Amino acid sequence: MPEDRFSFPPSSCIGDLTMDEVRLDQLRQAIFDSVERIADIPVVLAQLTATDWSRWMSDAGGHVAVCAGCNHYARTADVVASDLPWLSQNVYCHECNDRLLAEHTFVCDVCAHTFIAQYPPTPFKVCPECDGPSVTIALSSLQTQLQRARKLNLPATLTPRQWLDTLEYFGWRCAYCLRADFACMDHYIPIVQGGGTTMKNCVPACTSCNSAKGGRPPQGYLIKASAFTRVKEYLEDIDPSA
Ligand SMILES: [Zn+2]
Ligand SMILES: [Zn+2]
Ligand SMILES: [Zn+2]
Numbered sequence: 001m002p003e004d005r006f007s008f009p010p011s012s013c014i015g016d017l018t019m020d021e022v023r024l025d026q027l028r029q030a031i032f033d034s035v036e037r038i039a040d041i042p043v044v045l046a047q048l049t050a051t052d053w054s055r056w057m058s059d060a061g062g063h064v065a066v067c068a069g070c071n072h073y074a075r076t077a078d079v080v081a082s083d084l085p086w087l088s089q090n091v092y093c094h095e096c097n098d099r100l101l102a103e104h105t106f107v108c109d110v111c112a113h114t115f116i117a118q119y120p121p122t123p124f125k126v127c128p129e130c131d132g133p134s135v136t137i138a139l140s141s142l143q144t145q146l147q148r149a150r151k152l153n154l155p156a157t158l159t160p161r162q163w164l165d166t167l168e169y170f171g172w173r174c175a176y177c178l179r180a181d182f183a184c185m186d187h188y189i190p191i192v193q194g195g196g197t198t199m200k201n202c203v204p205a206c207t208s209c210n211s212a213k214g215g216r217p218p219q220g221y222l223i224k225a226s227a228f229t230r231v232k233e234y235l236e237d238i239d240p241s242a
Pocket of ligand 3: 174175176177178179180205206207208209210
């Protein structure tokens with residue numbers, strides 16, 4: 001029977017494959033076995049459902065697979081198990097696999113390495129190696145203070161990496177008393193005085209130094225003048241681009 005007598009397999013089911021790529025002989029045999037007369041073949045083909053087609057495909061010796069991303073048939077040699085752990089039970093064509101991988105790859109705001117996550121991290125992208133309770137607390141205060149500054153149209157440029165560098169510089173302690181643990185972000189020039197959330201205006205503070213300072217301009221009331229001078233010099237020297 002000449003190849004051009006009817007279209008086989010049905011084009012709606014064939015994806016990107018050509019006929020000889022799917023062990024056509026075996027598939028053809030399956031069709032022949034199911035009909036009494038050659039003349040019935042077009043009828044069988046017209047009734048062919050996607051399920052029948054899948055079954056015949058698998059009867060063809062596992063040479064074909066369905067990409068779970070685009071639903072196209074592909075050669076088994078051309079599909080891969082997903083690189084994403086939560087999708088590893090599925091197979092994908094290379095195109096879909098690459099696309100999914102790109103969609104779930106993020107650059108860590110802290111270490112700048114790439115990492116994979118099932119859901120987009122928000123508001124900051126932190127890889128599992130950098131993540132931890134203290135980083136979570138530090139970045140949540142950062143997020144709050146960035147939003148505060150933005151609402152008032154003040155500069156809001158402090159990045160997660162810069163804020164963590166500042167905290168590390170002060171050993172995660174209060175920049176004023178240098179004793180108590182970091183409890184909140186302090187704006188050296190208070191937000192109410194127009195100081196933004198930037199690397200050159202933000203230091204860690206303990207609760208008592210922060211409330212002693214309050215919204216007052218940075219001069220000694222309950223905090224020693226020398227502490228203000230020290231913090232001021234630190235902020236003047238710091239280079240956010242370094
Ligand atoms: Zn695909
Ligand atoms: Zn990281
Ligand atoms: Zn303090």
